[in-house]
Amino acid sequence: FLHMWDKIVPAPQVAAGDDGSFQFTLEDEKSGYMLVATAPGHGIAWARTDTHPLPVLTLRLTPDEPIRGKVADPDGKPVAGVSVSVVMAYQPHEDKTLDRWLKVMRDPKDEQHVGLETLQDYHTGFAGLLGPVTSDRDGKFELRGLGRDRLAVLRVTGATTATHQLTVVTRKVERLTGRNIPFVGESTVHGSEPLVTADPVPVTTGYVLDGAGEPVPGTVL
Secondary structure, eight states, rough: EEEEEEEEOOOOSSSOOTSOOOOOOSOOTTSOEEEEOTTBBBOOOEEEEOSSSOOOOOOOOBBBEEEEEEETTTSSSOSSSSSOOOOOEEESSSSSHHHHHHHHHTTTTOOOOOOEEEOOOTTTTTGTTOOOOOTTSSSSEEOSSSSSEEEEEEEEEEEEEEEEEEEEESSSOOOOEEEEOOOTTOOOOEEEEEEEEEBBBBOOOOOOOOOTBBBBTOOOO
C-alpha cells in the first residue's frame, strides 16, 4: 500500500514477487510516500520514500505478535463494548528489534538516542489493517496485524467510559516508565497484555424538540 497524507491506496505493484522483490513507478515522484507492506501471519512494515532519486527500499516484516488486553472499571469489573484502535505505530529505524530501545528507556542515565520510524493513521484508520476491535463480555480484546517489536499508541473509547490513550510495545514485558516518546509525550509503556482502567463518565440524556415543543426523531447529536 501507499500511505499518503489523507488516504491509503494499493501500490502500482500490489504484491511482491517470489523472491520478495518489487518495482514500480510513482506518478508523482516529487511527493513523499510511505510504502506499507503486509502479509498473512506477519505484522506490517513500512518505509518512507521522500528522497529523490528514490532509493532501493527494504521492508522487514516480523511475525505477528497480537496485543491481548483487558478493559476493566476502577473496581476491576470487565467493561464490554469498548473500542480499541491504533492511532500511531513505531518500528525500529536501524535495529531489527526493540532490545536497545527498551534498554535505553529503562535507564534514565543512558544518553543514547535510538531512532524509531513513525506511521500515523491520520483519518484512514490504517485502512482497516490494524483494527479497531471491541472488548467482549469479559472486557478482553485482541488486536492483530502490528507485528513483533513494534510500538503502538492505542485509543480506548466507549459510550459510557472516558477516552484513554496508552502506549504498548508488542513484547511480553512488564510495564515500565522511562523517557518521553517523541511526538507522544508518554513515558509509561505497557507490554502486549495491557490492563486498561476505563473510568466511567456520566450519561447525558435529554430531548430534541421543535419550536412547537414536538419531538424531532432522528436528530443527529
